[in-house]
Amino acid sequence: MIxxxxxxxxxxxxxxxxxxxxxxxYLTLAGLPFEFKPTDLSQLDxxxxxxxxxxxxxxxTVLADSTQIIDHLRNRYGDTLGMGxxxxxxxxxxxxxxxxxxxxxxxxxxxxxxxxxxxxxxxxCMIAGTENLSPEVQAFGDAWRARVLKGxxxxxxxxxxxxxxxxxxxxxxxxxxxxxxxxxxxxGDRPRWIDASVLSILRHIIxxxxxxxxxxxxxxxxxxxxxxxxxKDRFEI
Numbered sequence: 071m072i073x074x075x076x077x078x079x080x081x082x083x084x085x086x087x088x089x090x091x092x093x094x095x096y097l098t099l100a101g102l103p104f105e106f107k108p109t110d111l112s113q114l115d116x117x118x119x120x121x122x123x124x125x126x127x128x129x130x131t132v133l134a135d136s137t138q139i140i141d142h143l144r145n146r147y148g149d150t151l152g153m154g155x156x157x158x159x160x161x162x163x164x165x166x167x168x169x170x171x172x173x174x175x176x177x178x179x180x181x182x183x184x185x186x187x188x189x190x191x192x193x194x195c196m197i198a199g200t201e202n203l204s205p206e207v208q209a210f211g212d213a214w215r216a217r218v219l220k221g222x223x224x225x226x227x228x229x230x231x232x233x234x235x236x237x238x239x240x241x242x243x244x245x246x247x248x249x250x251x252x253x254x255x256x257x258g259d260r261p262r263w264i265d266a267s268v269l270s271i272l273r274h275i276i277x278x279x280x281x282x283x284x285x286x287x288x289x290x291x292x293x294x295x296x297x298x299x300x301x302k303d304r305f306e307i
Contacts, residue, residue, distance in 0.1 A: 090124035
């Protein structure tokens with residue numbers, strides 16, 4: 071059995087974290103049985119190889135980082151979601167995955183959830199499962215927030231204005247929409263591993279219970295909204 075560790079489930083998504091959601095979607099699309107287990111975030115430095123979620127325990131093999139996890143699963147259980155792709159298609163999937171993980175994630179997940187005080191409080195209540203936060207939970211949450219925001223600042227995002235950030239992310243959303251076009255799946259007529267990444271980030275943007283520019287902009291793309299519904303209907307994810 072594969073055990074997938076993340077924070078906690080959220081609004082109709084398997085985990086509040088998009089990277090964990092991505093791995094859950096990959097496992098589902100690949101037909102690999104797994105069990106999701108919420109982990110104690112205060113013990114991540116002890117339990118996770120890189121101090122982050124997601125991480126998996128695959129019959130004693132413990133791995134962290136969503137890309138490393140998916141590469142491991144593809145190598146161990148067969149690359150059913152990558153069979154027959156051309157080198158050009160493989161390059162396209164790699165590029166879009168980098169766009170999602172290294173760009174969209176910071177601006178559409180970290181920025182609205184961690185930078186805004188009101189949305190941060192709402193998000194922390196989701197993690198804690200209650201609106202009545204104890205002083206201990208609040209203190210841990212504030213330390214966790216500072217840890218995440220340190221990475222956000224070090225990546226240079228605070229050097230850009232909100233207008234510049236949203237202009238960039240709208241261009242990313244346009245790229246996803248333009249590439250998908252009228253395809254059934256992101257790369258064509260069958261699911262590929264990149265669909266796990268695309269679907270996860272879209273669910274964490276358009277379906278997220280936070281108010282931010284990119285959520286509204288993403289919802290204006292009929293083909294992205296239809297893609298999300300199609301994937302949820304076909305795979306119950």
